[in-house]
Amino acid sequence: MSSCIKLGHLLWYIYNIIVTLTQTCHRSTVHGLFSTHVQSGEGARAVPLAGHVGFDSMPDQLVNKSVNHGFCFNILCVGETGLGKSTLMDTLFNTKFEGEPTQHNQPGVQLKSNTYELQESNVRLKLTVVNTVGFGDQINKEDSYKSIVEFIDTQFEAYLQEELKIKRTLHSYHDTRIHACLYFIAPTGHSLKSLDLVTMKKLDSKVNIIPIIAKSDAISKSELTKFKIKITSELVSNGVQIYQFPTDDETVAEINSTMNGHLPFAVVGSTEEVKIGNKMVKARQYPWGTVQVENENHCDFVKLREMLIRVNMEDLREQTHTRHYELYRRCKLEEMGFKDTDPDCKPFSLQETYEAKRNEFMGDLQKKEEEMRQMFVQRVKEKEAELKEAEKELHEKFDRLKKLHQDEKKKLEDKKKSLDDELNGFKQKKTAAELLQSQAQQAGGSTTLKRDKERKK
Amino acid sequence: MSEVAVPEMMMPPPAMPAAFQVEKPVPGPGMGDFSYVGIDAILEQMRRKAMKQGFELNIMVVGQSGLGKSTLMNTLFKSKVSRKSVQATSQEKIPKTIDIKSVSHDIEEKGVRMKLTVIDTPGFGDQINNENCWQPIMKFINAQYEQYLQEEININRKKRIPDSRVHCCIYFIPPTGHCLRPLDVEFMRRLSKVVNIVPVIAKADTLTLEERDFFKQKIREELRANGIDVYPQKEFDEDAEDRMINDKIREMIPFAVVGSDQEYQVNGRRLLGRKTKWGTIEVENIAHCEFAYLRDLLIRTHMENIKDITSSIHYEVYRVRRLNENNTAIPCPPCPMIPHFPLKPL
Numbered sequence: 001m002s003s004c005i006k007l008g009h010l011l012w013y014i015y016n017i018i019v020t021l022t023q024t025c026h027r028s029t030v031h032g033l034f035s036t037h038v039q040s041g042e043g044a045r046a047v048p049l050a051g052h053v054g055f056d057s058m059p060d061q062l063v064n065k066s067v068n069h070g071f072c073f074n075i076l077c078v079g080e081t082g083l084g085k086s087t088l089m090d091t092l093f094n095t096k097f098e099g100e101p102t103q104h105n106q107p108g109v110q111l112k113s114n115t116y117e118l119q120e121s122n123v124r125l126k127l128t129v130v131n132t133v134g135f136g137d138q139i140n141k142e143d144s145y146k147s148i149v150e151f152i153d154t155q156f157e158a159y160l161q162e163e164l165k166i167k168r169t170l171h172s173y174h175d176t177r178i179h180a181c182l183y184f185i186a187p188t189g190h191s192l193k194s195l196d197l198v199t200m201k202k203l204d205s206k207v208n209i210i211p212i213i214a215k216s217d218a219i220s221k222s223e224l225t226k227f228k229i230k231i232t233s234e235l236v237s238n239g240v241q242i243y244q245f246p247t248d249d250e251t252v253a254e255i256n257s258t259m260n261g262h263l264p265f266a267v268v269g270s271t272e273e274v275k276i277g278n279k280m281v282k283a284r285q286y287p288w289g290t291v292q293v294e295n296e297n298h299c300d301f302v303k304l305r306e307m308l309i310r311v312n313m314e315d316l317r318e319q320t321h322t323r324h325y326e327l328y329r330r331c332k333l334e335e336m337g338f339k340d341t342d343p344d345c346k347p348f349s350l351q352e353t354y355e356a357k358r359n360e361f362m363g364d365l366q367k368k369e370e371e372m373r374q375m376f377v378q379r380v381k382e383k384e385a386e387l388k389e390a391e392k393e394l395h396e397k398f399d400r401l402k403k404l405h406q407d408e409k410k411k412l413e414d415k416k417k418s419l420d421d422e423l424n425g426f427k428q429k430k431t432a433a434e435l436l437q438s439q440a441q442q443a444g445g446s447t448t449l450k451r452d453k454e455r456k457k
Numbered sequence: 458m459s460e461v462a463v464p465e466m467m468m469p470p471p472a473m474p475a476a477f478q479v480e481k482p483v484p485g486p487g488m489g490d491f492s493y494v495g496i497d498a499i500l501e502q503m504r505r506k507a508m509k510q511g512f513e514l515n516i517m518v519v520g521q522s523g524l525g526k527s528t529l530m531n532t533l534f535k536s537k538v539s540r541k542s543v544q545a546t547s548q549e550k551i552p553k554t555i556d557i558k559s560v561s562h563d564i565e566e567k568g569v570r571m572k573l574t575v576i577d578t579p580g581f582g583d584q585i586n587n588e589n590c591w592q593p594i595m596k597f598i599n600a601q602y603e604q605y606l607q608e609e610i611n612i613n614r615k616k617r618i619p620d621s622r623v624h625c626c627i628y629f630i631p632p633t634g635h636c637l638r639p640l641d642v643e644f645m646r647r648l649s650k651v652v653n654i655v656p657v658i659a660k661a662d663t664l665t666l667e668e669r670d671f672f673k674q675k676i677r678e679e680l681r682a683n684g685i686d687v688y689p690q691k692e693f694d695e696d697a698e699d700r701m702i703n704d705k706i707r708e709m710i711p712f713a714v715v716g717s718d719q720e721y722q723v724n725g726r727r728l729l730g731r732k733t734k735w736g737t738i739e740v741e742n743i744a745h746c747e748f749a750y751l752r753d754l755l756i757r758t759h760m761e762n763i764k765d766i767t768s769s770i771h772y773e774v775y776r777v778r779r780l781n782e783n784n785t786a787i788p789c790p791p792c793p794m795i796p797h798f799p800l801k802p803l
Contacts, residue, residue, distance in 0.1 A: 046562070046564075047534075047536045047537060047562045047563070047564055049536050050535040051535040051729075052535075053535050054566075054753070054757040055564075055569060055571055055757070056566045056567040056568070056569045058507070058571070058760060058761065059504045059507045059569060060504075061758070061761035061762075062503065062504075062761050063500050063503055063507075064761075065761050066500070066503055067500065093494055094493075094494050118494075120493075120494060120495075120497050123496050123500060125496050166776075166780045168773070170769075171769045249509055251505060305494070309494060309495045309496060309499075310498040311498070313496075314499055314502035314503050314505075314506055322616050330612050330613060333612045
């Protein structure tokens with residue numbers, strides 16, 4: 001039912017757009033006192049400037065505007081429980097994000113998101129960190145990736161809805177789309193798990209994936225190189241498209257291409273500090289030595305931070321918007337049946353498609369309504385029949401009982417009659433007997449008197 | 458902060474916000490001094506991206522012929538950007554109808570590339586009967602919005618939608634010295650609702666300083682009396698700092714400008730100016746005319762703001778109007794059920 005509502009909702013927005021656009025196409029040109037003749041310049045020509053105009057301050061103006069507005073960045077951390085996702089986030093952003101370690105007995109994969117406002121010099125960043133809770137903990141992991149994909153789609157959907165609104169506020173909209181997905185690979189040293197491959201394959205067209213090897217202090221250097229090679233070859237052979245750092249801008253092309261060769265980054269996260277030399281550094285202390293997080297020989301943490309934050313944050317955001325979001329939007333709109341054909345019949349085909357869709361939809365609705373009505377009528381009939389049956393039965397019962405009752409009454413009356421007869425008979429006998437007795441008594445009385453007299457004599 | 462777990466991945470009814478409740482952002486603990494995360498490197502990244510992409514600016518100049526529109530454009534951008542320089546034959550005939558001609562140029566300065574489009578409107582206000590002379594201009598501006606809207610709702614849309622929307626319209630007021638003419642008032646009243654208007658007093662070298670001040674005051678009064686909100690609009694001031702800066706500008710509009718694309722030797726330097734028998738008017742001297750202020754406003758400080766207002770306010774207003782045009786029967790869009798659209802034939 002809710003998908004019905006979603007569909008209707010989206011259709012509503014798009015309807016508005018289409019109907020009004022067809023209006024434009026139908027509208028005849030205004031014939032007023034003047035007619036317009038628009039002639040656009042034939043492709044822009046390059047013109048040299050004779051002096052300092054001043055628009056080289058444009059990038060600065062743009063940057064100032066963005067600084068006033070603030071930035072937002074959303075990271076999704078996917079990985080099994082206990083791989084150090086939260087710790088790595090803490091280390092990356094040098095703060096202590098809240099949260100206790102999660103248990104291992106989650107029934108399904110859930111996504112927990114937290115938003116933080118960080119500020120460095122004059123830049124305000126609204127950072128959202130989304131953690132997968134319970135990933136890889138179930139016995140049957142077939143559906144683990146589903147909730148992640150749904151979450152990402154929900155964010156795209158929210159943005160799409162906002163973009164299609166009539167009165168929209170894209171300027172102040174809090175963008176929740178995931179800009180980067182850090183995929184944590186367990187440091188087995190052998191190869192990727194099948195769960196990893198499946199999940200990454202499902203996510204690669206929806207989000208920028210940066211695979212990293214978590215807790216890499218468990219792997220030795222030689223094993224690490226082999227592991228990395230194995231991982232990259234597996235990813236390539238399975239057609240998983242991970243995020244490649246862009247190499248088209250000369251300023252960063254070099255560093256980005258070197259870093260591309262170091263993927264996946266082997267990281268170690270730590271928020272504890274250890275005194276090394278005379279400095280306090282973030283490190284993990286073991287009996288056999290100390291792993292320094294920011295030491296490039298020990299792990300790739302610095303590379304990750306460099307790439308993720310200092311060099312490519314803007315590119316990640318842009319890729320999310322121009323590639324992944326556009327893909328989602330295209331699929332979603334096409335799914336609803338909209339396509340644009342050649343430029344001159346664009347609005348028309350949209351309207352036609354829309355009309356067709358709408359008619360289909362209304363037809364469906366009507367059919368459903370008919371069906372429901374039929375069903376209702378049927379049910380009513382059935383119920384009526386049932387009730388009639390019951391009524392008949394009741395009548396019968398009533399008749400039967402009545403008859404029974406009458407029989408009983410008759411019997412009783414008969415009995416009563418016989419009883420009365422008996423009583424009458426008895427009474428008669430009684431009176432007769434009494435009469436006889438009284439007569440007999442009289443006679444007997446005299447005889448007894450006589451007998452008495454005789455005795456006395 | 459409590460962590461919110463997503464219960465189910467169902468889309469809620471449209472009236473409610475997104476299914477996923479994002480926590481209200483809380484200020485994170487302060488950053489340590491010894492470790493620098495590098496978030497502010499994003500500014501550099503943005504700058505790089507902007508330089509790579511380049512900028513677009515579309516300016517429209519409106520005014521009667523002979524007010525020096527093309528010259529001013531050339532002066533502003535220090536190159537031959539007006540349509541007169543592009544046309545093969547520089548015809549000075551006044552056209553019988555309003556022609557809207559737009560010419561595009563690629564200019565570059567210190568690595569920053571800009572595609573500048575100058576839209577000229579020869580024939581405006583030149584007829585005997587000037588009724589509805591703003592209509593073709595309105596139509597043109599709306600057509601640009603329309604084009605952008607069409608591109609935006611495409612399914613397969615381009616990575617960067619080419620922005621041909623008119624960002625700024627410079628309106629030339631003839632230097633009569635008295636007050637605004639009805640044509641000016643009418644035009645500005647109508648167009649200030651759809652585009653950013655920057656009024657300037659053209660050929661200001663015919664006014665003395667006192668006459669100029671008086672004229673400006675009269676104009677400002679008349680604008681206020683007619684409810685015309687020219688750029689920078691009072692209602693779009695974002696914060697107190699903005700308001701302060703913009704108030705200063707608002708006290709100076711309309712700028713009295715003089716344009717020139719010829720250089721003369723003044724005090725040993727070559728400057729743009731107009732040479733007359735009684736002296737040389739230096740275009741960029743703020744004691745002589747206010748061209749420098751106009752240039753600073755338009756290009757050096759407020760260009761981004763102008764583009765912003767166009768795209769997020771004027772364009773949105775147009776879009777809302779367009780999308781609401783046919784649906785007077787339904788009061789508000791998000792209803793859970795499909796409403797009954799009246800499909801009105803045209």
